[in-house]
Amino acid sequence: MRDAASRGPRVIDGDKVEYVAIKAAYATRLIAWGLGACQVDGFLYDVNFTRTIDSYEGLCYASVSWLQALSYRLRLQERLPLLSFLEPPFMVLRERISEHTYVFRSSMYAKVNAGLITTPEGCILIDTLPYPEETQEIASFVRRRLRSEVKYIILTHSHADHVYGAYLFPDADVIGHLYSRKLLLTQTRPALVKARQTHPSLADVRLRLPAILMEKEAAVRLGGATLMMRHAPGHAPDVISVYYKEEKVLFASDAMMSIPYFIYGDINDLRRTLRELAEVSPLEDMVQGHGDVLLRGEVKTTIDIHLAYLDKVEAHVNEVIAKGLGKEALLSLDVEECGISRIALEGLANRLHQENLISLYTRKVKRLKQARAKQRQAAA
Ligand SMILES: [Zn+2]
Numbered sequence: 001m002r003d004a005a006s007r008g009p010r011v012i013d014g015d016k017v018e019y020v021a022i023k024a025a026y027a028t029r030l031i032a033w034g035l036g037a038c039q040v041d042g043f044l045y046d047v048n049f050t051r052t053i054d055s056y057e058g059l060c061y062a063s064v065s066w067l068q069a070l071s072y073r074l075r076l077q078e079r080l081p082l083l084s085f086l087e088p089p090f091m092v093l094r095e096r097i098s099e100h101t102y103v104f105r106s107s108m109y110a111k112v113n114a115g116l117i118t119t120p121e122g123c124i125l126i127d128t129l130p131y132p133e134e135t136q137e138i139a140s141f142v143r144r145r146l147r148s149e150v151k152y153i154i155l156t157h158s159h160a161d162h163v164y165g166a167y168l169f170p171d172a173d174v175i176g177h178l179y180s181r182k183l184l185l186t187q188t189r190p191a192l193v194k195a196r197q198t199h200p201s202l203a204d205v206r207l208r209l210p211a212i213l214m215e216k217e218a219a220v221r222l223g224g225a226t227l228m229m230r231h232a233p234g235h236a237p238d239v240i241s242v243y244y245k246e247e248k249v250l251f252a253s254d255a256m257m258s259i260p261y262f263i264y265g266d267i268n269d270l271r272r273t274l275r276e277l278a279e280v281s282p283l284e285d286m287v288q289g290h291g292d293v294l295l296r297g298e299v300k301t302t303i304d305i306h307l308a309y310l311d312k313v314e315a316h317v318n319e320v321i322a323k324g325l326g327k328e329a330l331l332s333l334d335v336e337e338c339g340i341s342r343i344a345l346e347g348l349a350n351r352l353h354q355e356n357l358i359s360l361y362t363r364k365v366k367r368l369k370q371a372r373a374k375q376r377q378a379a380a
Contacts (some may be wrong), residue, residue: 092137098247112161119223122151126251128165135165136313156253157239158183166180166208176210179238248282254289258344260306261352263359278303312338319359
């Protein structure tokens with residue numbers, strides 16, 4: 001992981017002024033909103049505040065999330081309905097990581113990244129952001145600032161936080177893995193119906209299914225940009241990675257996030273995928289599915305940390321099963337003992353780690369039981 005001081009968006013040429021202006025406007029909005037909300041006391045105590053404050057940006061994110069939580073609570077409890085006009089500010093972080101590559105990062109949900117490749121013939125969007133108002137920022141950036149349009153959307157997998165915004169680009173062709181189409185229909189769609197009940201802003205979201213499908217490898221070419229897509233299962237069965245050849249940028253999707261997470265996929269697939277990602281060369285930047293963009297020098301070390309994490313988790317699960325211990329022993333392995341920061345992904349890391357342990361344990365025990373049943377059948 002990069003340290004806080006060296007992190008922060010890289011800014012190229014003309015973006016600098018706009019970036020500073022955005023930041024100033026954002027800070028003003030944040031302070032104004034904060035002042036309004038902080039006049040209300042009595043609710044400030046029990047808002048869960050587990051965010052990282054490691055930089056000015058971290059502070060902004062933390063405050064926004066905290067204030068959002070506060071606003072949500074206030075509205076939920078209908079204690080002060082008048083405050084609902086004070087919509088929480090949100091900001092999609094836009095980072096220009098190379099000449100024609102932008103990364104947009106959600107500040108509303110687990111630092112999800114979407115990538116944008118710009119070409120003279122139009123843009124290619126790699127994933128969208130979880131909430132429509134966030135993806136809308138990408139749409140207006142393409143339209144107003146670039147005076148361009150999105151020609152293709154590559155969905156790196158079927159998970160809600162990456163695909164919900166695709167409906168905002170009705171003219172773009174959607175590309176995805178063969179399995180994504182099926183998973184979008186059988187899992188993402190029913191989940192969306194549920195999510196709408198708690199998130200009214202999702203009311204207009206319509207899932208777009210990929211019409212251009214790939215299995216192992218495929219490539220898209222547009223306006224001089226070559227995007228090479230490759231099946232990268234492990235986090236989920238349908239994940240694909242995207243390598244932008246001309247600018248040496250690898251979009252790793254959720255095969256790489258601040259903590260390896262495989263409950264929808266398979267730990268061995270994830271190991272294989274991570275080893276393959278480590279071989280991609282030449283490489284300047286790696287865009288993770290969630291979290292900071294990794295620079296060339298950080299990629300191999302981070303992948304090694306992830307592989308070591310998977311080994312440690314699996315060894316622990318094996319030991320718990322061999323000793324016939326219960327769930328408590330399973331959860332005794334701390335995330336930091338496995339080399340992953342507890343506060344990664346806005347404090348979600350520990351929960352994801354525990355889910356990894358439980359899912360691996362459950363699968364192994366099930367497989368063991370099936371094997372024993374087979375043995376018994378064979379003996380009988
Ligand atoms: Zn995912």
